[in-house]
Amino acid sequence: MTAPSIPPSSGGFAGMVRFFSDSKITPLLVIAGVLLGAFSLRQLPREEEPQIVVPIYDVFVAWPGASSPEIEKRIVELGERKFWEIPGVEYIYATARADGAMFIVRFKVGQDLERSTVNLYNKIHSNFDFMPPGAALPLVKPRSIDDVPILALTFHSARRSALDLRARVARLRQEINAIPHVSQTTLIGGRQRQFQVFFDPAELARRSITPLELAERLRAANVRAPAGHLESAPRRVAVDTDGFFLSRDELARLVVGVHEGRAVTLEEVARVVDGPDEEERAVEIRFGPAAGPNASGAREAVTLAISKRKGANATFLSNEIFERLAALRGTELLPADLEWTVTRDYGHTAAEKSNELLLHMGLAIFGVGLLIAWALGLRAAGVVLVAIPTTLALTLAIFHFFGFTVNRITLFALIFTIGILVDDPIVSVENIVRHLALASNCARVTLDVVVEAIREIISPLVLATLAVIAAILPMAFVGGLMGPYMRPIPIGATAAMVFSMIVSFTVTPWAALRILRRDSKTRPVDAHGVQEDALTRLYRAFMRPLLTDPRKRFFFLAGLGVLLLLSVALIPLKAVRLKMLPFDNKSEFQVILDMPEGTPLERTRAVLSAMADEVLKLPEVRDVEIHVGTAAPYNFNGLVRHYFLRDQPHQGDLQVNLAPRNRRKRQSHPIAESLRERLN
Structure with missing residues (x-):
């Protein structure tokens, strides 16, 4: 009995399958999809962690001279009450200590950053009248994931002082700030140049000058202000009073008063020192066994921490900074005796992890191909290896359109999707291979056989895809901090399943029509006239006793139950740890x-x-x-x-x-x- 041929005019899914199976548009769509995925992978920023929008603000309120209990009652309690009135606020942490208070206001994850900022500032400015007398205006500092430095360069030298070291790195910092996509830079360690004035109480008293008056005159003299202009041909010249002190001698000669008709200079009543500050901080670098034999000893150090702008590629930015440093090597800004060690490089680690996961993703695809080649043959594996990269490329494009970045979560989502998206092309290829092996289809046109094989699995394929999406997609609506952190997984898996289904109805039959060949070998056939290969015969030999012999079936199911119980017992025995993500091998x-x-x-x-x-x-x-x-x-x-x-x-x-x-x-x-x- 010969199965009826599907007419070319068949509509619905069968018509779509027939159109794409024998269309020249299909390979163009495959190439376009792969190129779109490659472009998206190139453009996606590579970062260490996912970008999570969590509006966090630090609010500092100074109140000099106030005690901690007074600050708690007059500022902290008021601030907590007012900040809770802002919509979208999730947590408020307050600290009261002598001379001031600090609030940490954290909004709910996903709240619009600009709207949260406006609401916070409006609430603060509308309640200035509640501030106690003597308290300073609140200082608000927003915090975000982009504030985390992606690069840290620790500079050290065998012969330079902490003062000279910081001065050198400060000048180098200006060059780094000029690089596009650099956000903020921070200097940590070293000593800043500072003029210190140690006044002599006896000399001040003898000249009738108080310490407060001396401080006020120093502050008033160390300013720069406009002082008018000079009308001189052929142009008008602006005049400024340049009062910034540039040297110790200039500061020492400052007139701070008049006594008995004579001017009193600062050096007469105080000792002026030009040297490092006396802040209580220190940064030091020491080298370990993994640094090599040439690195040893302890050195004073200054660390330059560099953050990137939102949406910038950390890998590209790190490489650009290193290129700028290489160009400056040996110049006055970066002399040969000024050494530097990379103590953080998220650009390198993000690229390293991304490349490693991409390699593993390629190995996973290759492994699937080997499995299909062993089970269905090399040609069937070739069909699957056309469908899977196409699906993954389109999924990468979805990541790009959603504004995701390439990080360990998004790449884990891609590897996770390989395990579920391969079902559709495997089922499609297996059914096509089975139909091509039917004796009743030997005389039929291959295109008709392929279309019939796909049409036969349309309903279960769509149902299975929707079932997987229904199980995974709700994870995208999880709230809290873990919601946006894990969101690439459900979105990526859902997109991959949809694209996998579409590819199974379009690309898979097109590739099968051109790659698969009818097998001319004579093999045993089953009751349906399907030629059996060695794997099918092995499966039949294993399953027949389980279906016909109750004793063997009982022991088989009992063995599965025991293995299941042993697997579950691994958790309370702590032989297996339950974690959301595996431990990251950081540097x-x-x-x-x-x-x-x-x-x-x-x-x-x-x-x-x-x-x-x-x-x-x-x-x-x-x-x-x-x-x-x-x-x-x-x-x-x-x-x-x-x-x-x-x-x-x-x-x-x-x-x-x-x-x-x-x-x-x-x-x-x-x-x-x-x-x-x-x-x-």
Whole structure:
């Protein structure tokens, strides 16, 4: 009995399948889809973490002379009550201490940044009349994921002082700021040049000058202001009073008063020192075993932390900064004796992880092809290897249109989708191969056989696709911080399933029509006239006893039940850890130290130095940066925890940088765990 041929005029899905199976447009669409995916992959910014819009604002209110209880009652309670009136606010953290208060106002995830900013400023400005007398106007500082530095360069020298080191890096900072897509740059460590005035109380009293008067005259003299103009041909010249002090001698000769008809200069009543500031902070770099034999010892250091603008590609920006530094090497801005160490490079790590995951994605596609080649043959594998890259390329385009970035979450979503999107092309190819092997189809036109095979699975294919989408898509509407963090997975999987279904109805039959060939070998046939291959015969030999023998079926199902119970038991036995994401093998981690309040800087530095000595015993450590009284360049965790506000003498941290991943056996998490045991 011969199956009826499908007429060329068939409508609906069958007509669509016939059109794309024998159309010259199909290969053009495949090429266009792959090129669109490649373009999207090229344009997508590569970053360490997903971009999450969480409007966070720090509000500082200074009230000199006020006590902590008074600030809590007059400012903190008022501020908390007023900030809760703003729509969209999720959390408010308030701190009261002597001389001021700080509020951390966090809006709900996904709130519009500009609208949140306007609402916060409106609420603050409309309540100025409630501020207690003597309190300063609130200072508002917005925080975002783009504030996290993507690059940290630690400069050090064997013969330069901390003062000279910071001055050099400050000039270099101006060059870095001129690079497009650089957002903010921060200098950490070193010493700033400062004029210090140590007045003599006896000399001030003898000349009838008070310390407050002296301070006010210094402040008034250190200004620049317009002083009119000169009318001189052929042009008009503006005149300014340039009062900024540029040298110690200039400051020492400043007239600060008149006594007994004679001018009194500053050097007569005070000692003027031109030197480094006396801020209680210190940054030091030490090198570990992984740095090589030529790097050793401890050096004063200055770290330049660089952030990128929103939407900028971290990889491209890092490369551009390194190119600028290479061009400046050997010049006055970057002399040969000024060395620098990369202590953070999210551009490199983002590219490294992205390339590694892309490689694994390619290996996954290749593995699927090998499996199909083993089960259905090389030609069937060729059809699947046309369909899967097309689907993934279109999914990448969706990521680009949704404004996602290439990070470990989006690439994990792509790898995850491979496991579910391969179902549609595999089912399509398998059914086409089965129909081509039917004895009743030997005399039929191949196009009719392919269209009939696809038409037969349209309903189950659509139903299976919708079932997967219904199970995954609700994850896109999860609230809180994890919602936007994990959103690329449901959106990517949904897009991949839709594109996979479309590709199975269009590209797969087109490729099958040109790649698959009818098998001329004579093989055993089943009751339906389908030629059986070795795999089918093996499956039949295994399943027949299970279907016909109740005893064997019982032991088989019992064995599956035992294996299931053993698998579930791995969780309470802690043989398997349940986590949202696997541990990330990072190249850096921090050790945070909080000494008792009131601990002097020297004591905190001594403790951190002893901890650094213990850290440097690990063979995987490349270098350690000691930060005392100042914060290291913070990461996303530090942004949320506000580590950048750690600036007291009793606070410090160690920035531990490890050797590259390909040069160490252990991952960063086991290294950090082993170090915790040592330090505790």
